[in-house]
Amino acid sequence: MNIKENFKMAIDSIFANKMRSFLTMLGIIIGIAAVIAILAVGNGATSEITGTFDDLGASTISVTLSEEATSQDAFTDEDIKALKAAIPAITHISPDKTIGASVESEFDKRTALALSGTPDMQYTNQTMDSSLVYGRYFNQTDYQDAKNVAVVSEDTAKALFNDRTNVVGESLQLSGDAGNSIRLQIVGVVKGTFEQLQGSFDLSQIPVYLALPLTTMEKLNSSVVTMDSLTVQVADKEAIESASNQMVRLLETRHDALGKDYYTATNFLQALDQVNSVLSLFVNFIAAVAAIALLVGGIGVMNIMLVSVTERTREIGTRKALGATTGTILMQFLMEAVILSLIGGIIGLILGILLANGIAGALNIVPSVTLSAIVLVLVFSTAVGVFFGIYPARKAAKLDPIEALRYE
Incomplete structure (x- = not known):
């Protein structure tokens, strides 16, 4: 079975249980949305502060007496x-x-x-x-x-x-x-x-x-x-x-x-570096806390995929009896987990951008969503699907076809 057929079967399975699929993705959606919103607003605030320092004079030095x-x-x-x-x-x-x-x-x-x-x-x-x-x-x-x-x-x-x-x-x-x-x-x-x-x-x-x-x-x-x-x-x-x-x-x-x-020379670039360091530390810490939701979401994907394997035991037995290989079954369920995570990541990305614009508008700053952040979200979503989908997929692939056909 090729990738196209695996993809079609995964989509059919996801849309056959829409509510369950949505609840499975919810943790990933919330996690991704929170991370994107925090990074976008944090980057926007950093740019705003940097611009303020430039306005004040990034080439200004303060010399003080101790x-x-x-x-x-x-x-x-x-x-x-x-x-x-x-x-x-x-x-x-x-x-x-x-x-x-x-x-x-x-x-x-x-x-x-x-x-x-x-x-x-x-x-x-x-x-x-x-x-x-x-x-x-x-x-x-x-x-x-x-x-x-x-x-x-x-x-x-x-x-x-x-x-x-x-x-x-x-x-x-x-x-x-x-x-x-x-x-x-x-x-x-x-x-x-x-x-x-x-x-x-x-x-x-x-x-x-x-x-x-x-x-x-x-x-x-x-x-x-x-x-x-x-x-x-x-x-x-x-x-x-x-x-x-x-x-x-x-x-x-x-x-x-x-x-x-007795004499100390301090410039705005040094102050800007300190401010940026503190802001980056704070934003990254909050983003790391928000990313815990991704872990919860990944566990949800694994849990639902295990339920799906159990529900489709006879289907798996039938397919293996008809010649489906262990690798084919593995790829089928792994692709389903990846697609679930990826769809959740895309929805979370969109919601995160909307949330960032809302928060930034209230704070009168311009949010900054970088291409690298978008790519990171998509890669991370895929990685969550692979990591948490591998165990259910392996379990499905290793089912004995005779025992699977006897399953009620």
Whole structure:
């Protein structure tokens, strides 16, 4: 008997007992659907996070000062100039200081996050957008002369100036925790970031953002402007490791701190690798748990196939009496088990994709179903059919034809 005839007999047997066949496949369907949905949503979440890191700047390095270091080891303007001059890969570098404050216009008063640094902060700052909508960013002259200037986001402008966004030339009063305050003139407005939060958050409760020179911030509170962190952007991702190592070595040399581990350079690629590792571990663990359903499904296939062998004992005896070989009987029942598993795998694959799209839609991410995952599902389904179908098939093939014909 050839493969075509075995296939036809297997299909006839499956459709002769539709409900039993469906219940046999149910474990495989659930297992495959769960695994596919988890992998698709997990891969989609990973891609989303990777994209977020790219948006933040995958070529960004954070250089920090350890707690063991003293104020003498803090970064200086001379350090920044030396780093930029010695390492060509560096495109932008700025201290990163943020304080909580309150800011007041003639129209309103709001809680604020005041960000300060050098003019390069326009590109290194990950909190405010770098795209100017109106005016300019504060420049080197503003920084050197500690001018009372500030750049605000469109959201801040709307919140403080009755929904107006072009507020260049307007003034703000910035007050710190110690009660000190300074009057700032707005010289630029950058693109806002709060629009996407509408409907989910009360925007009146979210702090507004403004950026000003670090030297100007010192007028408000001199104790907060010690440079203990730098944000650095390099030309491309390929230069990130080399630039990180060079910066640490140069800073240790300048501050006579060789071997003291006072300076640490961390880049977003390292953070991304850590996030991806954790995500992959979590997704694979959940997928492994879901795969237990496949084991249950495989046992169900074996169980039903054993029942089928028992029910068809006389049929097997008749076929063997008419000349069917042991190999023919083996292939017949093995193919039936494989087809059951494969059909269950295909149904599970379809349901898994639908489930993944539903979950991903709720989470506002794009699911990722790879070709390798689809191939793996089909191969695994076939393997389940072979593994759990081999014992019932062998039992059917080894039946003695005379005893089988006597079976009632």
